[in-house]
Amino acid sequence: MSNNLLKGKKGIIFGALDNKSIAWKIAARAHEEGAVFTLSNTPIALRFGEIHQLASTCNAEVIPADATSIKDLEHVFTQSMEVLGGKIDFVLHSIGMSLNVRKQKVYDDIDYDYFHKTIDISALSFHKMLQVAKKMDAINEWGSVLALSYIAAQRTLVGYNDMADAKALLESIARSFGYIYGREKHVRINTISQSPTRTTAGSGIKGIDGLLDFTERMSPLGNATADECADFSIVLFSDLSRKVTMQNIYHDGGFSSMAMSLKAMTQYNKCLEDDEDRANA
Numbered sequence: 001m002s003n004n005l006l007k008g009k010k011g012i013i014f015g016a017l018d019n020k021s022i023a024w025k026i027a028a029r030a031h032e033e034g035a036v037f038t039l040s041n042t043p044i045a046l047r048f049g050e051i052h053q054l055a056s057t058c059n060a061e062v063i064p065a066d067a068t069s070i071k072d073l074e075h076v077f078t079q080s081m082e083v084l085g086g087k088i089d090f091v092l093h094s095i096g097m098s099l100n101v102r103k104q105k106v107y108d109d110i111d112y113d114y115f116h117k118t119i120d121i122s123a124l125s126f127h128k129m130l131q132v133a134k135k136m137d138a139i140n141e142w143g144s145v146l147a148l149s150y151i152a153a154q155r156t157l158v159g160y161n162d163m164a165d166a167k168a169l170l171e172s173i174a175r176s177f178g179y180i181y182g183r184e185k186h187v188r189i190n191t192i193s194q195s196p197t198r199t200t201a202g203s204g205i206k207g208i209d210g211l212l213d214f215t216e217r218m219s220p221l222g223n224a225t226a227d228e229c230a231d232f233s234i235v236l237f238s239d240l241s242r243k244v245t246m247q248n249i250y251h252d253g254g255f256s257s258m259a260m261s262l263k264a265m266t267q268y269n270k271c272l273e274d275d276e277d278r279a280n281a
């Protein structure tokens, strides 16, 4: 259902790979809400992903870019303003990748070249995006910039590896840059801390099935889906959230405030009983 919440707004959406991507769902909802936007991803993602399918349904131009390259980012902003006919109102950073996770390196035996890449791709790219946009004065007053984060920035979760450090930096950049960009141009910068979600990046997390089940049992409202994340992102891009900036907002069904739930305790007790039965058999 559309409420035209983004009617007349121009955006750039980074990170839609396939129809499971959170950025894909956000792009589809933004289109439904009346926005016009460009889509960007790496040349390799454009070749192997399905972004052109999304582009045709949303009537959006696709601009290849490695988000760690200043030159590529300058091109994305220049080209987007040309195609969309003016300055940008919203930007989505939905980008994350860790070679340490992919290559199953463990946190206490990490590869430092990979670690640099994790930080560059998953966090510094957000700073680069903001710095390029500000220098080019590419974002309209009261524009909204959003990045996607995860609770591993605050709490330790098995297997999330160096992505936890990247997310902590990502959230910090939202605050530090949010102050400057807000003070000077009234541009808003926030992160959404999303529930674990079954996507290409999400499936890289060790033990994703168990994690999804655990967070589902722990959250009073259950896990937040990618579609629900898209709904919430639309609110943050819209004028309904004009005074929200420099925040990391949990979109996780309440998981971040829980320590133990009835459902998780029931499951835990059941496992203990099973163990006891096995020991006594």
Ligand SMILES: NC(=O)c1ccc[n+]([C@@H]2O[C@H](COP(=O)([O-])OP(=O)(O)OC[C@H]3O[C@@H](n4cnc5c(N)ncnc54)[C@H](O)[C@@H]3O)[C@@H](O)[C@H]2O)c1
Residues within 6 Å of the ligand: 014, 015, 016, 017, 018, 020, 021, 022, 023, 041, 042, 045, 065, 066, 067, 068, 093, 094, 095, 096, 097, 121, 148, 149, 150, 193, 194, 195, 196, 197, 198, 199, 200, 201, 202, 203
């Ligand atoms: N899936 C989850 O469980 C979950 C939970 C919380 C937050 N997030 C975050 O959501 C965001 C989107 O991930 P997703 O789950 O939709 O997975 P996804 O794999 O669909 O998206 C990740 C995207 O990052 C892009 N990317 C990687 N390197 C890049 C680079 N150098 N330049 C530009 N783009 C690059 C990929 O091509 C891909 O499109 C990520 O920041 C992720 O950490 C995901």
